[in-house]
Amino acid sequence: xxxxxxxxxxxxxxxxxxxxxxxxxxxxxTKGALIGNIAQDLGLGVERLKSGKARIYxxxxxxxxxxxxxxxxxxxxxxxxRESLCGQTMPCALxxxxxxxxxxxxxxxxxxxxxxxxxxxxxxxxEMKYEISESALSGARFVLEKAIDDxxxxxxxxxxxxxxxDNFVLKTIxxxxxxxxxxxxxxxxxxxxKHEHISLTLTALDGGEPQLSxxxxxxxxxxxxxxxxxxxxxxxxxxxVTENAPVGTVITTVRATDIDKGNNGMVTxxxxxSGAASLFEIDANNGVLTLTGNVDYEKRRLYELDVxxxxxxxxxxACKVIVDVTxxxxxPPSINIMSxxxxxxxxxxxxxxxxxxxxxxxxxxxxxxxMCALNENIPFAIKSTTNNFFTVITDSDLxxxxxxxxxxxxxxxxxxxxxxxxSVTLTLQISDVNDNAPVFERSSYEAYIVENNTPGLSIxxxxxxDADWNQNARVSxxxxxxxxxxxxxxxxxxxxxxxxxxxxxxxxxxxxxKDFQFRVKAQDGGSPPLSxxxxxxxxxxxxxxxxxxxxxxxxxxxxxxxxxVPRSADVGYLVTKVVAVDVDSGQNAWLSYKLxxxxxxxxxxxxxxxxxxxxxRQVTDKDAVKQRLSVIVEDNGQPSRSAxxxxxxxxxxxxxxxxxxxxxxxxxKEYNDNLTFYLVLALAVVSxxxxxxxxxxxxxxxxxxxxxRILYHSSLPVIPYYPPRYSDTLGTxxxxxxxxxxxxxxxxxxxxxxxxxxxxxxxxLIMDPSSTGTMQRIQSEKSIxxxxxxxxxVS
Numbered sequence: 001x002x003x004x005x006x007x008x009x010x011x012x013x014x015x016x017x018x019x020x021x022x023x024x025x026x027x028x029x030t031k032g033a034l035i036g037n038i039a040q041d042l043g044l045g046v047e048r049l050k051s052g053k054a055r056i057y058x059x060x061x062x063x064x065x066x067x068x069x070x071x072x073x074x075x076x077x078x079x080x081x082r083e084s085l086c087g088q089t090m091p092c093a094l095x096x097x098x099x100x101x102x103x104x105x106x107x108x109x110x111x112x113x114x115x116x117x118x119x120x121x122x123x124x125x126x127e128m129k130y131e132i133s134e135s136a137l138s139g140a141r142f143v144l145e146k147a148i149d150d151x152x153x154x155x156x157x158x159x160x161x162x163x164x165x166d167n168f169v170l171k172t173i174x175x176x177x178x179x180x181x182x183x184x185x186x187x188x189x190x191x192x193x194k195h196e197h198i199s200l201t202l203t204a205l206d207g208g209e210p211q212l213s214x215x216x217x218x219x220x221x222x223x224x225x226x227x228x229x230x231x232x233x234x235x236x237x238x239x240x241v242t243e244n245a246p247v248g249t250v251i252t253t254v255r256a257t258d259i260d261k262g263n264n265g266m267v268t269x270x271x272x273x274s275g276a277a278s279l280f281e282i283d284a285n286n287g288v289l290t291l292t293g294n295v296d297y298e299k300r301r302l303y304e305l306d307v308x309x310x311x312x313x314x315x316x317x318a319c320k321v322i323v324d325v326t327x328x329x330x331x332p333p334s335i336n337i338m339s340x341x342x343x344x345x346x347x348x349x350x351x352x353x354x355x356x357x358x359x360x361x362x363x364x365x366x367x368x369x370x371m372c373a374l375n376e377n378i379p380f381a382i383k384s385t386t387n388n389f390f391t392v393i394t395d396s397d398l399x400x401x402x403x404x405x406x407x408x409x410x411x412x413x414x415x416x417x418x419x420x421x422x423s424v425t426l427t428l429q430i431s432d433v434n435d436n437a438p439v440f441e442r443s444s445y446e447a448y449i450v451e452n453n454t455p456g457l458s459i460x461x462x463x464x465x466d467a468d469w470n471q472n473a474r475v476s477x478x479x480x481x482x483x484x485x486x487x488x489x490x491x492x493x494x495x496x497x498x499x500x501x502x503x504x505x506x507x508x509x510x511x512x513x514k515d516f517q518f519r520v521k522a523q524d525g526g527s528p529p530l531s532x533x534x535x536x537x538x539x540x541x542x543x544x545x546x547x548x549x550x551x552x553x554x555x556x557x558x559x560x561x562x563x564x565v566p567r568s569a570d571v572g573y574l575v576t577k578v579v580a581v582d583v584d585s586g587q588n589a590w591l592s593y594k595l596x597x598x599x600x601x602x603x604x605x606x607x608x609x610x611x612x613x614x615x616x617r618q619v620t621d622k623d624a625v626k627q628r629l630s631v632i633v634e635d636n637g638q639p640s641r642s643a644x645x646x647x648x649x650x651x652x653x654x655x656x657x658x659x660x661x662x663x664x665x666x667x668x669k670e671y672n673d674n675l676t677f678y679l680v681l682a683l684a685v686v687s688x689x690x691x692x693x694x695x696x697x698x699x700x701x702x703x704x705x706x707x708x709r710i711l712y713h714s715s716l717p718v719i720p721y722y723p724p725r726y727s728d729t730l731g732t733x734x735x736x737x738x739x740x741x742x743x744x745x746x747x748x749x750x751x752x753x754x755x756x757x758x759x760x761x762x763x764x765l766i767m768d769p770s771s772t773g774t775m776q777r778i779q780s781e782k783s784i785x786x787x788x789x790x791x792x793x794v795s
Contacts (some may be wrong), residue, residue: 019105023074024112027082032075035065035111038098039072042107046072052100056109064094065111074109082113083150090152117155117208121147123216130218131314132190135225140186141171146179147204147214158207162200170202184218192222226313230258230267237307239289240324243297251280251323254287256309263312272306272318280305280323289321297327298362329367329416334360335424338389343429346400354380355392355426359412367416375409382410392426400430401467434472434526438464440534447502450541451510459493462500462534464522474525475500480533484516493538495520502536510542511583544588544637550645552579562648565627569619575604575649578611580633590636596644597630604649606631613647625652654704 023036039046048054049069056067066077086092094111123145130142149157160182162170167188173181184200200218205211232254239252258265269287271277279293280303289305303323310316340355361368372382372390381395392408406428413421440462447460466473477500482489494503500520516538523531553563553576563576582589593611598604603623605616613629627649634642 019107020110021107022110022112024114025076025080026114026116027080027085028116028118029076029080031077031079035074035076037071037073038067038107038109044072046070048100052102052105054098054100056096056098058096065096065109067098074111080113082115083119085113087150088152115152115155117151117206117210117212119150119155120212121149121157121204121206121214123147123202123204123214125216127217127219129221131221131223132186133223133225133313134190134192136186136190138186138189142168142184142186144182144184144202144218145216146182147216149204149206151206151208155206155208157204159205161203161205163203164200167198168200190220190222196222198222223314226260226264226311226315228258228260228264228311229315230256230309230311230317232256232307232309232317232319235319237319237321238324239321240326241291241295242326243295243328244330245291245295247292247294249291251289251291252321254282254289254307254309254319254321256287256317256319258311258315260311260313266312268310268312270308270310272308274306276300276303276305279303282307295325297325297364298331301325327364327367329363329414329418329420331362331367332420332422333370333412333414334362335410335412335422336360337424337426340426341428343431344394344398345431345433346398347433347435348394348398350394350396352394353391354394354428355408355410357390357392357410359388359390361414363414363416367414369415370412371415372410372412374411375407378406378408380406380408398430400432400469401436404430404432404469406430432469432472434468434524434528434530436467436472436524437530437532438466438475438522438524439532440464440522442534444534445536446539447536448539448541449504449508451508451543452545453504453507455504455506457504459502459504459538460536462495462502462520462522462536464500464532464534466522466524468524468526472524472526475522476525478521478523480519480521482518484518485513489516489518492516493518502538508540510540510585511546513540514585515539542585542588544584544635544639544641546583546588547641548580548582548591548633548635548643550578550580550633550643552577553645553647555646562650563613564650564652565615565619566653567619567621567623567651568653569615571615571617573615573619575613575615576647578606578613578631578633578645578647580611580643580645582635584635584637588635588637592634592636594632594634595629596632597628599624599627599629603627604629613649619651623651625650627651 019042021036021038021041025033025035038044039049046069049067049072054067054069056063056065062078064076064078064080066075067073068075080094082092092113092115094113096109096111098107098109099105100107125145128145132140132142147157147160149155157180160170160172160180162168162184167186167190168184169187171183171185173183175181182202190198198220200220202216202218203213204215205213233256237252237254241249241251254269256267256269258267268284269282270284271280271282279291279295280289281292282289287307287309289307295303302325305321305323306318307321308316308318336358338356338358344352344354357372359370359372361370370388372384374380374382374392379394379396379398380392382390382392384390390410392410408426408428409423410426411421411423413419441464445460445462449457449459462477464475464477466475476497477495478497479490479493479495484492490505492505492508494505495501496503500522502520517535518538519533519535521531521533523529565573565575578593580591580593582591591611592608593606594608595601595604595606600623603615603617603619604613604627606613606629611631611633613631629647629649630644631647632642632644634640
């Protein structure tokens with residue numbers, strides 16, 4: 001195979017064996033080709049490679065070699081190209097390690113890659129062209145392009161050959177670095193008239209076996225004699241152009257001269273190909289440089305153009321044109337949002353950064369200086385931090401209830417003339433915090449409910465508004481603890497937590513309670529919650545649910561009270577006064593008195609408003625002693641309620657006359673029921689009175705005379721009667737306050753004037769129907785006031 005194996009093995013102690021083995025192989029070996037028997041070369045058995053799990057470690061390099069443990073050999077894993085692996089470096093070798101375990105052993109393996117002649121010499125170009133004047137002198141040298149051979153050593157580039165050699169010879173110069181420099185030397189002057197075009201072949205040869213070569217064509221054009229090249233007036237031109245200048249703008253003029261005559265003295269101008277050649281154009285005849293494209297100061301500020309000046313003979317000169325681009329204010333500021341907040345809390349501290357901006361202006365100097373401002377009437381300000389960086393910060397307190405969203409317009413302007421500006425609008429949402437307590441629609445409430453209501457009835461609704469949002473604005477209503485007449489207010493009313501509707505817990509009685517106050521608290525759902533309260537005054541409205549109560553005259557079940565009217569009473573004589581009250585209020589307690597029935601309706605009348613019973617004509621002897629009046633007392637409610645009282649009036653000048661008439665007064669009904677019984681009883685009484693009349697006639701005469709004197713100076717009694725635990729009802733009834741009636745005595749029975757005096761003696765007759773006619777005089781009021789409630793006829 002033409003390759004050699006070099007083996008060197010060294011063993012070390014200390015438990016780990018270190019060895020080294022080297023191989024040398026040519027490049028381009030086929031895949032799977034044998035490199036060497038490493039087990040044999042290291043003195044190891046195949047079983048040791050298997051038990052030691054022998055493996056190759058190459059580090060991070062590509063693996064070109066593989067180990068077959070079952071055979072103990074190294075094989076080519078992939079094709080090796082020495083030129084790709086090492087290039088011109090020599091020697092070229094692969095270095096890797098073989099590692100075994102149990103015990104651990106470490107071996108270094110080196111595989112040298114030798115070169116084979118697999119690359120011919122090549123030229124970078126297949127053709128070179130020269131234009132050589134026929135006046136060129138012998139000995140003129142022309143540098144030729146070198147050939148390249150990737151192989152090394154003897155297989156590398158060895159020599160050159162040039163054919164034909166009529167006018168030129170080849171000269172090879174070896175340099176210190178081992179490379180060869182090749183030149184073409186003119187040894188015989190050229191004659192354009194004989195050979196205008198000359199074609200030469202340059203051949204490069206290597207030293208390999210077999211020998212490889214490469215060729216390049218050299219084409220020479222023989223030019224006419226032109227011994228004076230054109231010369232630029234100056235080697236460098238400087239000009240300037242404003243950016244965005246229109247196409248066709250003249251930048252400068254390049255000038256060159258050639259002292260030759262004729263066509264050899266005609267000068268042409270052209271710009272060498274470059275990246276900027278498309279933006280500029282030079283007139284080939286006069287050298288005027290004009291603008292053909294758009295120059296942008298922000299992209300490029302300086303252009304260097306190489307202008308080549310040539311004559312017709314191929315001689316040339318070169319000069320440089322430097323074009324300076326001047327700036328104009330053609331770029332508005334560019335606003336870049338580096339960071340922004342979409343939502344901030346309304347309790348954000350002053351100076352908090354909400355947006356960070358980067359402002360870029362590609363212009364320069366004053367045209368690139370930028371100032372930024374915000375739209376007016378917003379609680380924000382813009383502040384410059386570092387170069388080209390601005391921050392938008394909070395400048396005053398935020399209030400979501402005043403404004404929940406801000407459109408912040410940032411306007412940035414440069415200082416150019418005219419100034420250019422750009423703007424951007426940022427939308428910032430203000431999030432809510434619980435900073436507003438609920439507010440009731442009124443500072444206080446008054447509600448009304450009619451007494452005798454149904455428990456659970458909806459009375460009134462309190463409403464509170466919270467300027468906050470969402471949970472912070474969710475209002476709950478709470479009834480605050482208090483008491484009404486020693487009773488918790490919660491036993492009177494309740495409030496709906498969600499709607500604020502106030503309900504009656506019980507049925508109200510106006511006569512027991514007329515109004516009361518309580519407080520309702522409105523609390524929002526924030527954390528911590530905020531609250532406010534309001535006072536609600538509940539007014540109980542009266543219903544006509546109580547009939548009038550007659551205080552006087554009092555009627556008892558066991559005795560009969562009669563008012564005495566002397567027969568000498570004049571018109572308008574005050575017989576008595578019906579006193580009644582109604583515990584209701586307002587028009588429900590406005591009482592009126594009417595005479596419903598009377599023994600003689602032509603004798604008495606009742607005052608509609610005051611209940612006074614007076615005579616409407618002169619009392620005569622023909623009038624019956626026993627007069628029975630039925631007075632009805634009505635209130636002004638809708639519907640009205642009433643009470644009836646019976647007033648017994650005795651028209652007589654003496655008590656015996658009264659006694660004889662009122663003995664049977666209360667038993668009229670029974671007489672009608674059993675007429676026979678009463679006739680017998682009357683006969684017996686008349687007989688008894690006839691017998692006793694003779695005995696007592698003298699006594700009676702004396703007694704009558706005395707009694708008539710007493711009655712002449714006395715008045716009709718007014719005996720007050722109050723129901724148990726009766727109290728005034730705000731003075732809205734007939735009686736404005738608690739009435740204290742004393743005994744009323746008239747100074748003259750023929751007059752209706754009254755005066756108040758102490759309850760000493762009253763001419764009120766209490767007749768016991770079961771008595772035998774004995775007349776008792778009441779000396780004090782206690783016997784009547786201690787009686788139970790009068791039986792009233794209630795309609």
